Amino acid sequence: MDLTTQRKWDAASRSFDLLSFADDHRLGPHKRRLFTKIRGATLMVAAGTGNDFKFFPPGHRILAIDISPGMLERAASKAARYEGEIELRQMDVCALDLPEESFDTIVTVCTFCSVPKPIAGLRELRRVLRRDGQLLMFEHVRSNIGPLGIFLDLMTPLARRFGPDLNRETVKNVQRAGFRIRREENVYLDVVKIIEAVR
């Protein structure tokens, strides 16, 4: 277990929900739209405080993991409110304690901006995803708009201390981990993206 990352997100969990009001309203409809594609046994990676549980369609069985016990503690009440079943477990995405090919759908929301070894984490996801399964991602990535990309590079060392990296090449990382991109959509500039991938 990556204790440094765990401690960072335990600390962040105290104020995490304070930042979510506007993002819920502005980005929530896109997440809800993405989550309508959930099918079968589902894994959610980096559940955080469970803020995104409200965007899941009802009636699913979801295993939601996070490296941070602080985050999971805050997610418990939201999981209980979900009209379906959400099981919470502490787990490091880079070392999943899960059998191979156990999920039909894997969901991530602003996750692979934060995983210290993103390709290792994505390879683990590929391992536990069934052959006809799908990876549904809602992520923020480095912009290809020249000045904006440079800004994100410059701000990342500061942002990383308290939260995510701002300049991850997540689409390329997904491909490097062995996935094939099924669909890629820009939600806000080319920074916030929906990424759908298959094995």
Place this chain on the structure above:
Amino acid sequence: MLFVIGDYAAGALMGALTALAVRALVWPGMDMVIAMLLGMGVGMLVHVVVGLVLAPLLGMFETMTPAMVIGMYGGMLFGMRDSMSAGSAALPAALGVGALFGLLVVLAVKVYDRVLRGVVVDAED
């Protein structure tokens, strides 16, 4: 609609505060390179502080993205102007130009967003 109004208000505020901060630090005749670097630095500081305050209300990405451009580019441009005494001698004028700059950056980011938004790859097509 409230979010859109808020975005423009935030941009104007960011621009005005960046102009104010640069005006406080850069004096006429200062080396322009130094002034621009100082302006950029102080603009980045303003954008981080103000952006983090406004982000919960308006959204992290929609606030911080134009704020980065306003703070960094605006800071450099205001530093250049103030070191050369090239206009807006009075503080209200400088703040007004700063606010206008912020509004224009928000508009440009929104136009760019419209252009970029949508499907990039669809292998099922």
